[in-house]
Amino acid sequence: MIIQNWAFLPAGIGTLIAAIFAFMFDKKTIRTITFFGNNKFRNILISIIPILVFTTVGIIKGSNIGKHYYGFIFASFSLIYALTEEMFWRGYMLNALLPLKKIIYSLIIGFAWWAWHFRFQSSFDFTWFLLICIGGSFLLCQFANETKSYLTATGLHSLIIITTSEGKMTQTKMIGLSISIVLWLVIGKFWNIKNVSQNS
Secondary structure: OOOOOOOOHHHHHHHHHHHHHHHHHOOOOOOOOEOOOOOHHHHHHHHHHHHHHHHHHOOOOEOOEOHHHHHHHHHHHHHHHHHHHHHHHHHHHHHHHOOOOHHHHHHHHHHHHHHHOOOOOOOOOHHHHHHHHHHHHHHHHHHHHHHOEHHHHHHHHHHHHHHHOOOOOOHHHHHHHHHHHHHHHHHHHHHHHHHHHHHO
8 A cells, every 4th residue: 555654644643632622712813924925826736746746856755656646645644744744734724823023933833743743653754853943944934934835845845744754865856845845946036026916
């Protein structure tokens, strides 16, 4: 079975449930970070870039599984899983902490994200994983703030999963990572130019 070794998948249930309860019972938090954010089409495109890239470059799993097929499946499941986390971390918690300074809320979410992984994390040294979570938190919060969307943070989160899961960073993963980042930069640049043209 393709997903038999993806032990991390059930972990997202906890944050998904927390997000649902938070959305239901906390009516006071102003939600400036939403699912689609400030540009629905752009933010959907940003979120699916890792799927498009790793379907194209592929991920080698075994001789009996096509690398492009596996790249699509793994990237798709990574996006779904990342969404179950991001609904809480950026969809709720970031909104709740936005009155604070960027460095403060990024650190709080980063530490919480790190601590939440204790039960499920076995492949990383905790010190290095703390640095990954804090660094990742700054990036994901920045992504969400610029696009006003936790869906875009989901796309970046899925890229982190794809490139850090299932063993070492391979050349193929490095290529996929690089292409994804370049495409995101191009998309951001294109929409900035488009917005300037529309406003002039």
